Amino acid sequence: MKKKTILFLLALLTLFAAGNASAKNITLLNVSYDPTRELYQDLNRSFAAQWKAQHGDNVVIRMSHGGSGTQARSVADGLPADVVTLALAYDIDALADRGLLARNWQQRLPDNASPYTSTIVFLVRKGNPKHIKDWPDLIKPGVQVITPNPKTSGGARWNFLAAWGYALKQPGGSEAKARAFVHALFQHVPVLDTGARGATNTFVQRGMGDVLLAWENEAFLAQRELGKDRFDIVVPSMTILAEPPVAVVDANVAKDGNRAVAEAYLKFLYTPQAQDIEARHFYRPRLAAVAQKYATQFPAVKTFTIAQLFGDWRKAQAKFFADGGVFDQIGPGSQPDR
Amino acid sequence: MALSKRRRVLPGFGLSVGYTLAFLGLIVLLPLAALAWKASGIGVAGLLHLLAAPRTQAALKLSFGGALAASLINALFGLLVAWVLVRYRFPGRRLLDALVDLPFALPTAVAGIALTALYAPNGWLGHAFDAFGVRIAYTQLGVGIAMVFVGFPFVVRTLQPVLESMDRDVEEAAESLGARRSQTFTRVILPVLVPALLTGFALALARAVGEYGSVIFIAGNMPMRTEIAPLLIVQKLEQFDYAGAAVLGVVMLGFSFVMLVALSLLQRWSRRWAEASP
Numbered sequence: 091m092k093k094k095t096i097l098f099l100l101a102l103l104t105l106f107a108a109g110n111a112s113a114k115n116i117t118l119l120n121v122s123y124d125p126t127r128e129l130y131q132d133l134n135r136s137f138a139a140q141w142k143a144q145h146g147d148n149v150v151i152r153m154s155h156g157g158s159g160t161q162a163r164s165v166a167d168g169l170p171a172d173v174v175t176l177a178l179a180y181d182i183d184a185l186a187d188r189g190l191l192a193r194n195w196q197q198r199l200p201d202n203a204s205p206y207t208s209t210i211v212f213l214v215r216k217g218n219p220k221h222i223k224d225w226p227d228l229i230k231p232g233v234q235v236i237t238p239n240p241k242t243s244g245g246a247r248w249n250f251l252a253a254w255g256y257a258l259k260q261p262g263g264s265e266a267k268a269r270a271f272v273h274a275l276f277q278h279v280p281v282l283d284t285g286a287r288g289a290t291n292t293f294v295q296r297g298m299g300d301v302l303l304a305w306e307n308e309a310f311l312a313q314r315e316l317g318k319d320r321f322d323i324v325v326p327s328m329t330i331l332a333e334p335p336v337a338v339v340d341a342n343v344a345k346d347g348n349r350a351v352a353e354a355y356l357k358f359l360y361t362p363q364a365q366d367i368e369a370r371h372f373y374r375p376r377l378a379a380v381a382q383k384y385a386t387q388f389p390a391v392k393t394f395t396i397a398q399l400f401g402d403w404r405k406a407q408a409k410f411f412a413d414g415g416v417f418d419q420i421g422p423g424s425q426p427d428r
Numbered sequence: 429m430a431l432s433k434r435r436r437v438l439p440g441f442g443l444s445v446g447y448t449l450a451f452l453g454l455i456v457l458l459p460l461a462a463l464a465w466k467a468s469g470i471g472v473a474g475l476l477h478l479l480a481a482p483r484t485q486a487a488l489k490l491s492f493g494g495a496l497a498a499s500l501i502n503a504l505f506g507l508l509v510a511w512v513l514v515r516y517r518f519p520g521r522r523l524l525d526a527l528v529d530l531p532f533a534l535p536t537a538v539a540g541i542a543l544t545a546l547y548a549p550n551g552w553l554g555h556a557f558d559a560f561g562v563r564i565a566y567t568q569l570g571v572g573i574a575m576v577f578v579g580f581p582f583v584v585r586t587l588q589p590v591l592e593s594m595d596r597d598v599e600e601a602a603e604s605l606g607a608r609r610s611q612t613f614t615r616v617i618l619p620v621l622v623p624a625l626l627t628g629f630a631l632a633l634a635r636a637v638g639e640y641g642s643v644i645f646i647a648g649n650m651p652m653r654t655e656i657a658p659l660l661i662v663q664k665l666e667q668f669d670y671a672g673a674a675v676l677g678v679v680m681l682g683f684s685f686v687m688l689v690a691l692s693l694l695q696r697w698s699r700r701w702a703e704a705s706p
Binding site (some may be wrong): 159160162163166184187239241242280281282283284288291295296297298407411412413418421422423424 | 483486541544545548549550551565566644645648649650651652653655659662663664665666667668669672
């Protein structure tokens with residue numbers, strides 16, 4: 091009898107508590123690309139704590155990771171992403187083309203909607219036995235370069251454009267010279283993996299090649315996970331500023347009513363707290379103060395952007411990577427007379 | 429309907445046929461219809477343009493040529509393995525038998541990475557071959573090896589039951605009638621095995637043609653040389669070119685269909701041959 095009363099009271103109490111605490115449970119889906127796994131684990135924890143403190147609601151951010159293009163296709167085909175955080179703007183443009191978000195999405199947030207950046211650097215074997223210092227060293231006889239296929243890997247498109255831009259920006263540089271340089275560069279590529287992780291595997295585990303073209307954050311990761319005694323990072327004299335963009339998917343937040351949280355989440359990525367987390371995960375922060383703090387980690391390097399050299403990603407994609415584009419014309423297996 | 433009035437030995441014909449049709453339609457025909465529908469957007473001109481591209485031709489040649497070679501190897505060695513597993517008793521036979529299924533069970537990417545690790549110039553086997561100037565990983569040879577690996581179980585598993593159910597009496601009779609051993613094999617055993625062998629060959633072939641996961645790791649994926657047709661499809665998808673990807677898919681399907689039909693004709697002919705042989 092007594093036991094029953096206690097149980098009853100407990101049940102009542104639970105009901106009351108549940109009814110009283112009006113803490114909502116909000117779930118966001120962030121569809122991202124491959125190497126951001128650890129980054130967003132930390133960022134999400136931090137954002138959830140901040141949102142809880144400010145609004146009292148519980149935010150759970152679910153993640154989905156994969157190749158940038160594959161992820162974009164999933165969202166286009168109905169994966170209900172509230173936000174997308176991908177490797178290149180072209181993949182989000184494709185979603186805008188399908189009416190999932192506004193075409194001007196890249197102007198809705200600061201810095202081309204890219205809260206953090208990276209660059210393309212060279213990962214070489216310890217001691218840099220082939221003396222690779224800068225881009226022209228990659229096309230010296232006997233040097234083999236590992237980079238994934240730009241047709242299947244978003245990351246590799248940045249590699250390609252970094253090489254192109256370097257040649258273009260040299261004194262006396264021209265379109266023709268850039269073409270010749272990148273053509274020569276791909277003569278030194280023995281294997282075209284379909285993704286960045288595959289290329290890293292080929293370079294690190296299979297021992298193929300002398301230099302791996304990689305995003306700076308991935309080069310740091312590879313070094314940290316595989317040991318500093320095995321690889322060196324070489325920063326070339328000039329490289330591309332890789333801007334992985336983020337966006338709220340309008341059509342999906344309208345459906346589940348998550349717009350406010352989703353927008354706050356992306357704005358959070360620009361705050362000093364988040365920028366610090368991003369820098370710890372080897373992405374270059376946008377905020378000068380945070381960048382200052384990590385100055386020893388990220389050597390100063392001259393960069394150019396997609397906007398400066400090619401206008402935007404749509405144009406770059408159409409010119410270089412579409413079927414019959416520049417990569418097909420001068421890449422491996424190309425028919426020069428075509 | 430006279431047909432439905434006649435009593436059948438097995439009950440539930442209508443139900444089971446209905447179920448079969450619905451299931452086949454849902455699982456097989458519907459996706460294929462969707463593929464054809466997506467592909468139709470590109471038109472005949474687009475299809476011809478795609479087929480005329482040297483890159484497409486090279487990829488198709490590698491995918492189908494490689495698959496054909498790999499299935500031939502599988503047919504030969506699968507027959508050998510099935511024969512040994514069925515006809516001989518030796519310690520470890522059951523373990524070997526279980527190993528045959530491994531290529532089915534392994535996720536293809538894992539298989540691809542394992543094969544590449546083995547055959548890359550710094551891998552155990554790759555290193556040994558490299559000494560003779562033979563490259564396996566990142567060449568067409570590597571593509572073939574991955575295709576052999578994924579198709580291998582099909583031949584063994586289709587042959588085993590046939591071998592097991594074969595009457596030894598017939599062989600003994602052949603021998604007692606004065607047939608040489610080679611004659612017993614070619615005139616008595618082989619005719620019975622050929623239909624199953626062809627089935628296994630066709631299954632291995634179909635699997636190898638469509639294989640993506642394991643091949644891309646070992647292929648090197650160089651256009652015109654080691655680029656398989658499924659990779660071209662993925663490249664189209666990366667450009668959000670659904671129609672182009674679907675067309676390539678339909679082309680591959682068409683080729684596969686022709687090959688499978690040819691094989692089934694061959695099979696029918698071989699059955700007649702088996703019945704005709706004394």
